[in-house]
Amino acid sequence: MVNLMENKENLQNENIEVAQSEVVEVKEPENIIEVNNVSMEFFLPNEKVDNLKEFVIRLIKGKMEKKKHKVLDNISFSVKKGESIGLIGHNGAGKSTLLKILTGIMKPTEGSVMVRGTVAPLLNLGAGFDNEASARENVYLNGAILGYSKREIEHKYKEIVDFAELHDYMNMPLKNFSSGMVARLGFAIAIDVNPDILLVDEILSVGDENFRKKCAAKINELRDRGVTFVIVSHNMSQIKNLCQKAVWIEDSHMRAYGDSKEVCDEYIKYCNSLKH
């Protein structure tokens, strides 16, 4: 019963916010991602007590109440199989938090999230890199984090090194790598995945011009293969190119949701109006 109500609400929201809804599908492909009324609350970082001394002092003073900050407020959208969606909005609007919720790193305070199939989060290139370990060891570790078995990584190893063009450096500790090289290695491992859903957080522009072109080609290849992208980006043309839909999050609220071109244009208009 509650479910029904929620969905009715959803529907109303969508009707208001989606001008010409393309959501109505004839052959109804199933939803691969569903986000229903998701809200997320944090404690403000400066209110956080992270040591025993402070904790005891506050306990004695009786100052233990904490202020909560709403990062996401009632976000709902869905993505169908084969579609991609872009998340846009200003810095700190809550886009990355939403990606973390989709990954399952965080659980929403309210609402529910349903994600079908394998998810590869590319929230940060080389997040699991250890500077002391060699590049080769890092490939294996990072591969395991992305969900490959040992055999799969061994199989892909050559491909990854080829893509990153780092043949001569694989036995070198990562601390001796330049930041561009680290990013290239991270991207090469990350992009060599075969997930149903790829969550991407502003990482599509690493390395030099040549490498960037290679990345773009790889991403188009994945898109043509039917991988669903969820992209956080400030590059509107990229969103328009890759995604059918877009969600504009402004100040933790969902400002607009619908066709990516329309939402992006609206967002650009809004940004321009702020400048003047």
Added chain:
Amino acid sequence: MSIKEKIPVNKETLKERAIKKWRDTKKNANITRELVKKNIKIQYRNSVIGIFWTVLNPFLNMLVMYFVFGTILNYSETDKTYALYLLCGNIIFNMMRGATSQSLTSLVHNRGLLTKNKISYYVFPLSNNLSALVNFLFSCIALLGVMLFVWIRGESVFSWNILLAFLMLPALFLFNYGMSMILATLYVFFRDIQHFYTVFLTLWTYLTPIFYKIDKIDNGKLSGKFIAGVINLNPMYHYVEYFRDVIYRCSSTGQAVPGNLMRLYLIGAAFFVIGVIVYNFTKRKYIFYI
């Protein structure tokens, strides 16, 4: 889009959930394996003798303690196999020390991984504990060396009973893992725990009969009785003593001295369960604090 269409796809089926769970478990096992490999490789990478240091380190430590305490406490004269006594205590305690002090900071140190990927929080203490276990097995090579030395000099009898020592390892592992989870959780919320734990480890070292012998402690006086009582409450005392019963005492008589294995498993299981409860109770909050 009608409401009817939306409801049926709203929930994952049980099968989908089971597949996800299985995939996650496999993934976490892979990550653990790679982390352990990395830990072991990095540990001694910058030293000339590399991995041999793992064997040499407990041996050299033992020599220092033998020199200091064997002379001061006069054990080296009264006990011909005091070296074995020392080494037994040392490597068991060091396994615990290594596992727990590494795990203490593990969640926070790996925040880059944990905030960007979906990895089980159990993986990090587990990989540290497994690394400590591997280090312990390397130390056992040093132990075998000393045992051989003592045996050649005719001060001990060889017996296959020493293999009983392996029976206690799972119990100690459970204890360490439980401790590790509790400490890692505490560190997430209270960063100054690290300083406390360093001091606590020193105290713990002295309350465990590593270089001294327990029979001298209870001298009949109240203070002696008290300290003996405290030591008896120390779980590490029981682990160290069991290991010694099998390796050290058994070597002088050639007969197995069955320690209380049941007790070791009870302690280990208790700490493990507490650790899991603490972890499950708080793990949803970690992400906001690490």
